Amino acid sequence: MTARTLQILYVLLVLALISGCDKGLTPPIASTRATVHGAVRFKGNWPLVDSNWIIAVALVPEHEPFKDSDLIKGVLAGTIVTQTLHFHSKDTTYKFDLDPKPYYYLGIAQQFGTNLFKDFKVVGFAHDAKDSALAFDLKQGSDITADILVNWDSLPRQPFLP
């Protein structure tokens, strides 16, 4: 291979690399949706394996207290948005991309038995300094951060009707 050939190949390689690049980052398209995201932190000892069926973050458009059976109905109907977490996971994150509207309760629910409509409890929820559940009045383009702590040794009060 001659020197001239090598030089041409070299320049072509560089040009090919340049042409392969796009313009890089771009401004985000104005969203018609809203985002709620944050960190989930775990503290204390996880429950035994046989009582860990499902654990998930849930965003509820209802004020507490609400019926426990309504939680599952809402999930099935799509009015309550959820994101499943992994058991025995380390601290993790969640993110919801949703239609803008008000939500009144953000919590983490654990199903501990076979009855999907009854065998679950809230193990953590987003609250203010006075222990009141945080509410989110989401508009177009809203981007809300809310962190949740799950303390297995000290579970929070339940938001359900007796």
Added chain:
Amino acid sequence: MISPRMKLCYFIVSLLLCSAQAFAQEVRGIVKDSRTSDPIVAATVEIRKDGVRLWGQQTRLTGEFRITAAQGDSLHVHAVGYTDQWVLIGLDTILTIALQPSTSRAQEITVTATKRATAVQDIPISTSVVRREEIQQRTPDGVDQALRYIPGVSVTEDQVNVRGSSGYAKATGSRVLLLLDGLPFLAADNNDIKFDALPMFDIDRIEVVKGGGSALYGSSALGGVVNVITQQPSKEFHFASDLSGGMYDQPKYEEWRIDQSTRFAKIDLGATGSVGDVGLLGSLTYKRNEGYRIGDDTYRTNGFLKSTIPVGDGRSFTLTELLANENHGGWLYWKSLSQPLVPKDTDAAKNGRIHSFKSNTLVSFSQLLGSESILGIKVNDLFTKFTTDPSVPGGPAGAHSNANAVNGDITFTTPIALQLVSTTGLALTYQDVHSDLFLDHHGTLFGAYEQLEWQLGALTATAGARADVIKYDSTSTESQLSPKLGLNYHLTQDIALRGSLGSGFRAPAIGERFIESVLNGFTVRPNLNLKPERSLSYEVGGSYSTPMLDLDGAVFYSTFADLIEPTFVTEDVAYIQFRNVTRARLYGHEEVIDYYPLSNDLLNLRLGYTYSVAEDLDSKAILKFRPRHLFQARIAYDPKPLSFSTDLRYVSQYETYDTTLVNQVKDGAARTDAYVLDARIGVDLKDLASIPITLSFQVNNLLNYYYVEIVGNMAPLRNYTLKVETRL
């Protein structure tokens, strides 16, 4: 009985022998650089007969030598970086020998890998050298910018990453040791690199050793060693000035534009020369940069002075003083990807200005002992100070810190047997910190090292180790042992193979152990139980070097233990603490091609590619802030009086980020691969019209490509620089 004829023969032979003895004489001389006429120190001058070395010595600091030689003897003169010369001894007993600088890049001198002058092709570990001419041509803002163009090296904020070894962890110390003229240049409080203080205008070259280097250099040489080496004063007086100015371009997208002037300018003035035997070198720099983001402007003044003083036969002192003063805005992160040039907190960025001052005093002493041994003693005192203005005028003062790091090193290099050279040394570091963030603390690190290099024909074997003892305040004393092994084999004159094992460690900085502060609403607590980070690096590589083509390739593997990360802890109260959390491994390969198809290195084409994968051994996740691919390409064409050059850098986007950090910044997860193309054109008026001025015009980030190097920070936009260089 001996015949009279035989007796006559014996008599004549004896007479001749006696004459030969009588003609053995002291030959004196001086060895110089043929190009600059500067004396060459420690050049070897030896008498050889039939390829066997009979006796020899090294030139002194004045380049002078004295050797006993007879007429007809062959004097072999050689030095690293120069072409050998043979001189036939005649009647003349005073010689001036001018050695020609070697055109072989394989003979390029490095001093960092083995702590003595060695040709780059003879080193058992990958080492890159970038010279002053190449650095100056790119007009980098600082050494951190210059390092980005070295194969295998990336820089994130002020943290250097060699082959993915370091990554980025906010507020942790540097995992690559930065040296200035052979001594550590890390601040005592955070063990971070103060790039703004380094004397760009006086750099001779930058050497980068890729791999653990604690066997010679101790703490912080976890992923590699970068040695910034300043120039030596010249014999004759020369004056130089660089005036440069320019501006940043506006972003393409209307919504990103800011209503702010984005100009920058810099003035460098320098002089060098000798008064008698005393050499002097000095420079002053003033830089003003309005920034391309709100609250990111910088005003900087630097001064540098170096003096070399010979004090008798084979002895010399070097004194260096460096001062740096900077005032810059308090920019941290962007507001969002919709407004990437506006700070998250505009008032804090504009008002919370950071004022910093640094000084470095370095004293070194060097003495030739006997004919081939060298004793070197160096001490430096690096003082760093910063204060932060209140974010709200009239509000509480921001963070401040005063830190002092004193480093000392004694090195003794001597041949101890045929083809066996020993380098022995002692090192001491003392750190003293007074700060509101880290409170008042001090630390001491003491090290002792030994290195043996054995040359057997084409094979060079290196073995060494360093023992370090570390103590901070009243915490328990820690110790580290860092071994190294290396092999270098010259298959032919052009081909060299190498293999090495190196170890590194990084003692936690005072800032990481003792910080007490509030960060983003969370308390940061000290951790007195922090252990040093550790690494073990393996490398196998080879190089091929001819006048037209240089090829270098390496395969590397490293393991890391006890890597320190700021960790969110949830116990009684949630807080942040620096902890030893990660075991990791790193593997990959690197190839560099340098092609010089025209004579006199008129044209240089360079390609460099590094592939590296860094994995957490526990979670199997890819480590944060490590690019998998690094690629550099360069074309430099120098048909005087014009010069052209282009540089292309490609850095693949980080596969994983620190999610805690990402969640603190809106659109913090935004990232992309980086393609950065720089181009430059220059004209040397000296060749054109005998005017000692060079004009150049440079465009950095020619494609105006938008990318981030760190969460929530848009990298510099396209910018234009016009520079006028004067050399008298």
